[in-house]
Amino acid sequence: MNVKHINAVCRAAKSIMSNHLGVDITAKKPSSSQGVVPSNDVAVVLGVNGEVTGQIICTLTTETAKKIVGAMMGGMTVDSLDDMGWSAIQEFGNWIAGSTATELSKEECIIDVTPPVVNDGASNFRSTKKFITVPLESAIGEVSIHISLDGKAS
Amino acid sequence: MNVKHINAVCRAAKSIMSNHLGVDITAKKPSSSQGVVPSNDVAVVLGVNGEVTGQIICTLTTETAKKIVGAMMGGMTVDSLDDMGWSAIQEFGNWIAGSTATELSKEECIIDVTPPVVNDGASNFRSTKKFITVPLESAIGEVSIHISLDGKAS
Numbered sequence: 001m002n003v004k005h006i007n008a009v010c011r012a013a014k015s016i017m018s019n020h021l022g023v024d025i026t027a028k029k030p031s032s033s034q035g036v037v038p039s040n041d042v043a044v045v046l047g048v049n050g051e052v053t054g055q056i057i058c059t060l061t062t063e064t065a066k067k068i069v070g071a072m073m074g075g076m077t078v079d080s081l082d083d084m085g086w087s088a089i090q091e092f093g094n095w096i097a098g099s100t101a102t103e104l105s106k107e108e109c110i111i112d113v114t115p116p117v118v119n120d121g122a123s124n125f126r127s128t129k130k131f132i133t134v135p136l137e138s139a140i141g142e143v144s145i146h147i148s149l150d151g152k153a154s
Numbered sequence: 155m156n157v158k159h160i161n162a163v164c165r166a167a168k169s170i171m172s173n174h175l176g177v178d179i180t181a182k183k184p185s186s187s188q189g190v191v192p193s194n195d196v197a198v199v200l201g202v203n204g205e206v207t208g209q210i211i212c213t214l215t216t217e218t219a220k221k222i223v224g225a226m227m228g229g230m231t232v233d234s235l236d237d238m239g240w241s242a243i244q245e246f247g248n249w250i251a252g253s254t255a256t257e258l259s260k261e262e263c264i265i266d267v268t269p270p271v272v273n274d275g276a277s278n279f280r281s282t283k284k285f286i287t288v289p290l291e292s293a294i295g296e297v298s299i300h301i302s303l304d305g306k307a308s
Contacts, residue, residue, distance in 0.1 A: 039275070047200070047201015047203070048268060049266035050266075053268055055269075057271070112266070114202060114208060114268070115208060115281070115283060115302075115304075117211075119279055120278045121193070121277030121278055123276070124275055125271050125273055127269075129269060148271075
């Protein structure tokens with residue numbers, strides 16, 4: 001994986017969190033994993049095709065998901081995630097998808113991102129591909145971005 | 155969604171099951187759902203970009219997953235899914251991805267499919283997009299194919 005691509009995805013996620021949701025983000029030390037990515041209760045899965053292919057998976061706790069939905073709705077308190085809440089989380093994924101495509105195009109890497117699908121429930125994502133995990137810490141909790149993007153040749 | 159695309163994806167899954175794994179498949183009545191797709195313990199998620207975008211999600215029980223891995227390994231009995239087993243399930247997804255791209259190209263629909271990612275654990279996939287579910291019944295259990303493919307315009 002190209003470190004420029006990792007940085008582009010992180011810039012995308014950070015700009016969504018700070019510009020759209022108004023929360024300050026601190027990126028913690030990235031880690032590399034192979035095999036298992038825990039879903040952390042809520043996961044937003046984006047498929048990437050184009051000059052690089054793979055997945056971007058955002059994982060967060062249900063508590064953080066509720067706070068993100070609340071922030072998206074202008075600061076209201078969300079007690080539980082109903083259909084509208086899940087739809088908002090999917091839209092949050094859409095924002096990250098769009099922003100990621102833009103940021104990667106600045107690195108001369110042209111990609112298409114699938115519409116997001118949300119996974120709800122404690123589960124593990126498994127892959128033989130390497131994932132780089134970047135934890136983004138904020139006042140509304142931690143959102144981890146798991147990135148697996150390979151060039152077509154690799 | 156275009157019924158030709160649904161049929162192409164089903165042809166792809168059926169041909170993998172019968173040609174690669176040697177199991178006969180009966181497609182049961184498709185159903186349409188919006189909102190929730192249960193993972194049924196094991197789910198293989200494929201992202202689709204191109205003339206149509208969305209996801210193809212194959213769900214199966216752990217029991218069926220073990221039997222598929224056993225069939226892939228030439229008929230051995232698999233007691234539990236270790237790293238090699240999960241890798242084999244991901245490869246099963248790769249076969250379906252490749253076959254799906256080929257079948258859709260016959261319908262003059264050119265797509266790219268992401269490498270598969272496997273989800274392990276009882277969870278739900280949530281989306282505001284419509285999913286068509288086709289249950290495929292076989293001697294080694296049921297594999298359900300959940301398809302959400304939209305044209306760029308829609």
